Amino acid sequence: GNGDSSSESTPASANGGAAKVKVAYYVDGMLGDKGFFDSAQRGVDKAAKELGMDVKTVEGGTNQADWAAGLESLVASNKYDVIVVGTSNMTDIVRELAPRYPDEKFIYFDDNIGDIPNIYSMLYAQSEGSFLAGAFAALVTESTELAAANPEKTIGFIGGMDIPIINDFKAGYEQGAKYVDPDVKVVSSYVGDFANAPKGKELALAQMNGQQADIVFQVAGGAGLGTLEAGNEAGKYTIGVDSNQNALYPGSVLTSMMKNIDASVFRALELFQQGKLEFGKNEVLGIEEGGVGLAKDDLYASKVPQSIQDRMAEIEAKVASGEIKIDSILN
Amino acid sequence: MSVLLEMKNIHKVYPNGTAASRGVDLQIHEGEIHALVGENGAGKSTLMKMLFGLETPTSGTIEYKGEPITLGGPRDAIKYGLGMVHQHFMLVPSLTVSENIVLGEEPKQGPLSLFRDRGAEERQIAQLMATYGLKVEPQAKVETIPVGQKQRVEILKVLYRGARIIILDEPTAVLTPQETDELFDSIKALVAEGYTIIFITHKLREVMEISDRVTVLKAGKTITTLMTKATNPEEISRLMVGREVLFRVKKRPAEPKDAVLSVQGLQAADDKGAPALRGVSLEIRAGEVLGIAGVEGNGQTELVETITGLRPSTAGRIRYLGEELTGRSAGEIRAMKVGHVPEDRQTAGASLTSTIAENLILDHYRNPAFRRGPFLNARKIKEFAQTMMQIFDVRARDEEVAAGSLSGGNLQKVVIARELSKNPKLLIVSQPTRGVDIGAIEFIHSEIVKRRDGGAAVMVVSAELSEVMALSDRIAVMYEGEIVAVLDNTEELTEEEIGRYMLGLGTETKHKEHKEQEAI
Amino acid sequence: MWQSIWSQLMDLTLVVVLLRYMTPILLAALGGLISDIAGVLNIGLEGLMLISAFTSIAVGSASGNWLVGVAAGMGASILICLCMGFFSIKLGVDIIIAGFAVNIFGSGITIFLMSKIFHVTGNYSPSERTPIPAVKLPVIQDIPFLGKLLSGHSLMVWIALLAVLFCVVLIYRTPYGVHLRAVGEAPSAAKSLGIPVNRIRYSALAWSGAFAGLAGAYLSMGMTSMFVKDMTAGTGFLALAVVLLGKRNPVGILIGSLIFGLASAVTTIVQTTEGTAIPSQFVQMIPYLVTLAALVFFEVRKRKGSAVPAAHTL
């Protein structure tokens, strides 16, 4: 922990006199993806509220060239006790930077950083989560209980871009679907970016109307919101991503594949405050660790047939126990 | 006659610091034709732009029928019955003739008068054309019609707006003699109807022929206003230029030597693909000037462009100093010491946004003498440009001034300087003095004659018959893409005779010489 | 794949999708056209569309009325265009710089306002949706073929098609249209006839704002019911390309937009067909390659029509 900060002048704070923990969150992009950036922000915000931390978020923007310098100026300012940063895009940058600032501490999410003593890193087994989404989708398309499920065994996947990180979701999704029924067809399309919501919608409509996909899993950030809307408009089903998007179109977004970045970031910050966070450690947060999973809220409980819920619980248990092995295309 | 308009002590400083008017006074009487003369850059156009509200005087007053008026823009000027035909056409090329005529004052129809009333437009224009005898195809796009007709469109524009005072800024500069005559007929008809005309020209013959009074400007100041009847061209030119001006070119009889250029059966198409040259044959010898006369549009432009490599020929041969020119590029031909002063100095003859020096080195920048290693030799270029400007009396601050800021006469001198600086063996000169003041004309003419005497073969193309006659040793007349006569320029040769050939009314007797020419 | 394209062509899905892709491009391109013929090339279409997309959905959902939303979107877009005019006409900023500035501004201000007003980042989906209505034609909608062809499209699709007609009339049938062309082509000639050149330019920019505004509103209230940051994703630049592809004339622009819409629709089908061997990046290229091909095709055909070969080639 950060026991000694007597030199810092602290304004009157909630947790009685003790110096506030100063946290900086560096976003290598911009907030508003309704995905992992926002999710981490929620974790950080929660830490500010519940743990009384002093939080500063810096958005680096979409220009990759800015990120290394942006993060470094934050680190070099020496104003923060711990820096939260993540995503696979930052891995190389942080690996290079952290050893040069051995006194600074980093909490890294969404990738494993390797053996660096001042970094605690967390990787989410997104292929595990996507496996569940795929299994879920296969169960939905074969369901006879769901009104909008057609006899065709076709499910859809819409990715933002045709890049490895997205294709890792896709690979898990396909494995999940094949696990339930090897005959299920998976139709995949890519928007080309993470912003073009109209295109995300058109692609979904084409999958649903042209290819008879009755459920579509989107991994396309803002563009994916168009996909969710398409499902609602076409009277079909969708699966949200990263955070719980079930409530956007109740009954149409049947579940969401969540990366629980918020919870894990909050947890890490809490441990940090207590001085218990093990720097130098790399964790893989899968289903078992609660790092990924399907969003099972009230909507899930009420809109998804019990039979599917039961099957999913069963599959989840098998994944968690390691009985089902899932291949990730990364590493 | 009553004073209709008066400009008093007008000063004008342009934003770039040029003082174009430095105390001008001008009185226009109702119903007169008032000529305005002066050297290039004397401030004639500027003065008229102020009268038409396009420029604001820096100081001074303008009075209309004795009342001071302010002109905030052309709209105000139009209210006072003013109309202006500009020195450079103010037309929108892709619009039709009738759209250009009514532009800004369209007949309207429909709800809230939102739409154009093309019927009314057609009727009004037809009537206008009939009344003033100015015929132009109303539905033709302006970019497709010849200059003479563009000029008519400009005048129709002014008449359509009901102007009673018409300013014509060098209207005859681009007209053929025939077109000029027609224009003068129209002007006379207008004056007879009570219109007032202000007329700018560099041609003193025209001043004498048509004006009632003439005002001379020099360096932004009024020198004087004279009754035309009480003066003569010599006096006017002396007032303008400040010295005697020669009106006849002094030249010795030609001493022609070997043939430099010989063209045989040359054919070429115009921009639209129609045949423009239908088998032209001619020969120019060292030490002579061959003039090309003809009504504009009879193939002169195409002839010059084909010889200089700017237009492909479809048949025939061009030989120059024993070498074949046909099929060579413009660059190669220029490199063979062929000089070419193009008819259009504003676009083809000069790059207005480049400096004078850059305009002058067009033939030299590849020359090793102007290089230093892989680079251009800036000092050498500067020296060269300064020398040229001195020899050809180009008046400008220095060689780094943009060519576009020169007056027309000075710009033409730059073009001539460049083409002569390469010591051409063949010099082709188109419209060498269009829009140029009399002092500069004298100078340019004498330079051309000097080259002839130096042994160059010279071809002069001009819409100005008097210019062709003044410069040429022989005159070839073009009509419909053919050379219909080649005449020796002797004392007996008259403008009327050439004129007949130009109109395609040639007689058998003179065709003899034409045949002779073909036999070469 | 071919079978899939064929069947979707036959059941007219292709046409429906084409119309949806075409509409924002067509509208924005018509806006670009009007400013372009008046001599003020508007590079800022992208930013204008974003601003309008945000404003229209924000106002539309607040007022509960899509018409108010669309009007607000257009208004905001027009306002920005007038500012562009102020900077370029009055202050002499290069119109291209002003256009890029609008693009950067549009992206920034929408995200900023979204967080300030709605406390959301990235996207805004109002709970009360007020989409631009679809036009269901009473009798026609039940006729098998004609019904799908003509009925059920968003009102904005029809507005876009009517806008082509509107632009034809505006440009060729009204005095104002002639003034626009004159100002763009020969400003000094226009000025010498007392045509208020600058005012015409402002108005042309305002028109381009109005049309870009419609295009933006269609993105957030027609094609979707949400605003997503940077959701135009290059549509404004495609519209700019269509302005030039369409040879600066409304019908040409309609054809250009149709070509682009068709290419996008076909691309969508190809992309959603299972088992295409072509990598997705190459499929995504189709609309751009088709646009290039169309441009070259039209130019070469035009050149064959003219008799004189260009005098000097390489």
Next chain:
Amino acid sequence: MKSVKDIYLELSGIAIAVLVALACGFAVILATSSEPLTALSSLIVDPVTNPFNIGTVINKAVPLMLTGLALAVVFQAGVFSMGAEGQLYMGGFAGALAGIYIKGLPFWLHFPVIIGCAMAAGALYAAIAGLLKTYANANEIVTTLMLNFVAILTTSYFVNNVFKDPTSGGAARMAYLSPEVLLGKLIPGFSAHGGIVIALLAVVLVYLLLYKSPVGYELRLVGKNGKFATYGGISTNRVILTSIMLSGALAGLAGIVEVLGIHGTFKENFSAGLGFDGIIIALLARNHPIGIVVASLFYAYIQVGAQTMQAGSDMPREVAVIIQVMLVLLVSAQGIFRLLKQNVRTKGGVV
């Protein structure tokens, strides 16, 4: 050439524009920030006081200089290319391939080979638009915009599939280039990398080429008056093609310098609009190489200012961007200069 008075007027015009822009920016800051002074000082002072930030300004200015030059070259030839973005990707891509797959060359040979490959790739890619313009008369704005998409998608495919570094995990990139060919830091401890040397060298060369060489003379002549150039025997098509390819080579150079100086290898989406920023730079500089140095540094400065303001105060990123836009607009407001000059020149007159 310009007189001292003109230069003086120009400079005071710029000073006024900057002051007005800052006033506008300050107004926005006052309206949105609770710590306006901190925000303002981090916007204006931070980029030039902290050595790390100075280095960042320089690093950001490097690609802007190169793309600015690329565009100035075509603009001067009268061609409105918007294709620097795509050419930059092609250059970075080809250069990175040469860096990774050509093995066994000594550094002093390998480095120029990499640069050469990048410039050649940029030039060849640009030649497509050039040939379409000269032979098919295809509008260069349309072709270059389309070709940008094509280049970005093509390189994206290859970097995600064929040439992906297997160890790169979720981020698509090629293998890192060997450190010896990378552009290292100029001075240890100072973040500016060697790209600035390349950029300044390019500025000098382009300046000489444009203003002191026969090629530049032809190029500018074609841009100013194509008819005159044709009349003078210059093949305008050849000149246009040359200028577009030259521009492509410079854009390719910008790409590889970013790769060697910042990223270490070719990464997907690494440019983020540098090719379009170059258009702004070239126009701000009125296509003059020296102006481009100033404009790039200015642009980089306000970009870094926007970042430091965001990091150092409560200003959100978007407001920082808006202030950045205001600065660009006002500094390029020639009308301010015009008014100023006019007042000085016609002073004493009744206007």
